[in-house]
Amino acid sequence: MTDQAQLHKELIECMTANGSLRTEEWKRAAEAVPRHEFLRDGFFRVVAGTTPSAWTPTMQDSEGWLEACYEDESLVTQIAGTIVPADIRGEITRQPTSSSTLPSLVLRMLEDLRIEPESQVLEIGTGTGYSTAVLCARLGEEQVTSVEYDEDVASRARTALARLGMFPTLVEGDGLLGYAEEAPYDRVVATCGVRTVPSAWIEQTRPGGLILTTIGGWLGSSELARLTAHEDGTASGPLWGGGVSFMLARPQLPPLLGLLPDVSAGREREAVVGVDVLGNWTTRFIVQAALPHAQRLTLQQGGRTEDVLIDVASGSWAALYEEDGRSIVRQDGPDALWDAVEEQLGRWHAAGTPALEEFTVSITPQGQSISW
Template structure:
C-alpha cells in the first residue's frame, strides 16, 4: 500500500469512527476520491502565534504536504483573490479567499442532502473539486453540475477532476444565479455561505427538492440549513446544528467600512446586555438577525476595549464598553442598533434560549426570515 493509500484509509476510518461518514454508499464514494489529487497546487498553513494571521505555503511533495492532504482539516488554497502557494516564498498576511473544505464536513453535507440514486444535483462553489468528485462517485458525473465564481479556481478544479477521470458539467459564473440551463434540479448543495438564500436556487429546484446551504451573516455566526422547496415557489426548513461555517459568497461579502463616524457623540446609557453576547456563537446568530447589516470592529480607546457595531445600510452605530463592572452603550444614527439587539435577545431568552437546531428558515418572494 502506497503512502497516500495508507493515509487515505486512515482518513476514511477516522471519519467513520467520528460519525461524520455514516452510510456505506458515501463511504464507497469517499474511498474513490484521492484528496491529494485536488491539492497538487499546494496549500497554506497558518503560522502559529502570528498576529495578524500569517500564512506559509506548503507545496506539492514538500514537507508535510501529503500528510496535510489527508488530515481532516480545512486547507486554504488561495489568498487575497489571486495568490496561490506557488506565488509565495515566506509568509503572507492577507485574507484567505478559497479553501478545501474539511473532508468530514464534505461527507456530512452530502449525506444531509438526502439524495436518491439518480438525483440531479447543482453544487454551488466547485472550489478544488474534491466535493464535486465525491458527488460524482456516488451519483454519476452526468447527474452533477458545479458552478464556480473564480475562473482560475474553476480551471484548477477541472484539471484535477480530469486527472481522476471525472467529467461533470462545470460552469464558471455567479453561483447565486444558479445554472438555469440544467434546471430543474432535485438537490442544490452550497459550499459557500450566504446571508440570504437566492431566489434563483428555489426557482431551479423542483417542488419537493432540497437545498442545503450555510446561512449566516457579517458578524460571523452561521449554520447549515436544509430547505424543502414547495409548490408555491417558497422554501422552508430547519437549521441542522453543528456550528458550520463557510466563506460567504463573494457577491454577499460586506462592503468596506470606509471612514468611521464620530464615535464620541450619541446617547449613552447602561445596559444589562454586554458585548460578551457577540462572543457566543448562538447569541451572536440572534444578534445578527436583529441587525443584519451591521459589521463589528474592536477598538482600544482610553485604555479600554470598545466593541463597535456599524450598520452599513443606515449608518447607525453603537459602542459598548465596561466601566466599573457595568456595561455601557453609546449609540447614534436613525436606528438605535443596541435597542434592536436587546429586544431580539429578550424575546429569545423569554422563549427559553432555544438552540439553533430549533430555528427555521422561511424564504418567500418578499424575502427571508429566520425564527425559532
C-alpha cells in the same frame, strides 16, 4: 499498500468512526476519490501563534504534504482573491479566499442531502473540485453541475477532475444565480456561506427538493440550514447546528466601511446586555439576525477600548464599553441598534433560550426570516 493508499484508508475509517460517513454508497464514493489529486498545487498552513494569522505555503514536494492531504481538516488554497501557494516564499497575513473543506464535513453534508441515485445536483462553490468528484463518483458526472465564482479556481478544479476522468458540468460564474440551463435540480448544496438564500436556488429546485447551505453574516457566526422547496415558490427548514462555517460568497462580502461616523456623539445609557454576547457563537448568531447589515470593529476612544457596530444600510451605530463593572452603550442614527439587539435577545430568553437546532428558516417573496 502504498503510503497514499494507507493514508486514504485511514481517512475513510476516521470519517466512518465519527459518523460523517454513514452509508455504504457514500463510503464507496469517498474511497474512489484521492484527495491529494486536488491539492497538487499546494496549500497554506497557519503559522502557530501569529495574530493576525500568518500563512505559509506547503508545496507538493514539501515534507508532510501527502500526510496533510489526508488529514481531516480544511486546507487553504488561495489568499486575498488571487494568491496561491506557488506565489509565496515565507509568510503572508492576508485573508483566505478559497480552501479544500475538511472531508468529514463534505461527506456529512452529502449524507444529509438524502441524495437518491437519480438526483440531479447543483453544487455552489466548486473549490478544489474534491466534493464535486465525490458527487460524480456517487451519481455519475452527467447528474452533477457545479458553479465556481473564481475563474482560476475553476480552471484548477477542472484539471484535477480531468485527471480522474470526471467531466461534470462546470460553470464559471456567480453561484448565487444558480445555473438555469440544467435546472430543475433535486438537490442544491453550497460550499460557501450566504447571508440570505438566493431566490434563484429555490426557483431552480423541484418542489420537494432540498437545499443545504450555510447561513451566516458579517458578524461571523453561521449555521447549516436544510430547506425544502415548496410548490408555491417558498422554502423552509431547520438549522442543522454544529457551528459550521464557510467563507461567504464573494458577492455577499461586507463592503468597505469608508469614512466612519463620529462615534463620540450619540445617546448614552447603561446597557441591559453587554458586549460579551458578541463573543458567544449562539448569541452572536441571534444578534446578527437582528442586525443583518451591521459590521463590527474595535476602536480606542477616550483612553478605553470600545466595540462598535455600524449598520452599512442605515448609517446607524452603537458603541459599547465597560465602566466600573457596568456595560455602557452609546448609539445614534435612524435605528437604535443595541435596542434591537436587546429586544431580540429578550425574546429568545423569554422562549427559554432554544438551541440553534430549534430555529427555522423561511424564504418567501418578502424575504428571509429566522424564527424559533
